[in-house]
Amino acid sequence: MDADSVEQLLIRCASEGRTLTYTEALAAFGMRFTRPKMRSLCKILGEVNDRAAARGEPELAVLVVRSSDGLPGDGWWAGRDRYLGDWTGTQAERYVRARQNKAYRFWKNRGLASEE
Numbered sequence: 289m290d291a292d293s294v295e296q297l298l299i300r301c302a303s304e305g306r307t308l309t310y311t312e313a314l315a316a317f318g319m320r321f322t323r324p325k326m327r328s329l330c331k332i333l334g335e336v337n338d339r340a341a342a343r344g345e346p347e348l349a350v351l352v353v354r355s356s357d358g359l360p361g362d363g364w365w366a367g368r369d370r371y372l373g374d375w376t377g378t379q380a381e382r383y384v385r386a387r388q389n390k391a392y393r394f395w396k397n398r399g400l401a402s403e404e
Contacts, residue, residue: 289317291335298348302395309355330363346390
């Protein structure tokens with residue numbers, strides 16, 4: 289599991305208009321969910337977002353969510369210097385959905401072409 293492979297997984301999810309849980313993301317690389325592996329994934333997600341930002345693309349880490357509420361974890365929220373609301377609830381859901389939808393729209397017709 290590295291930034292390139294995680295990025296390709298998230299591009300595929302974005303082009304399909306779907307999220308995946310942290311457990312599903314790890315399972316895609318043949319790993320079971322453990323806290324150390326999740327922390328490693330989160331570090332990679334930060335790198336994937338940095339790369340997307342450098343290219344002027346929408347973030348992708350927003351597509352990896354908790355199974356409990358369908359929202360990204362605390363590490364994702366901690367990087368939100370312009371968001372002052374709660375990290376759960378209706379306001380958080382609207383904030384996340386807007387960013388997810390931006391990724392879906394951007395990658396809808398690009399995702400498959402980028403994998404060829």
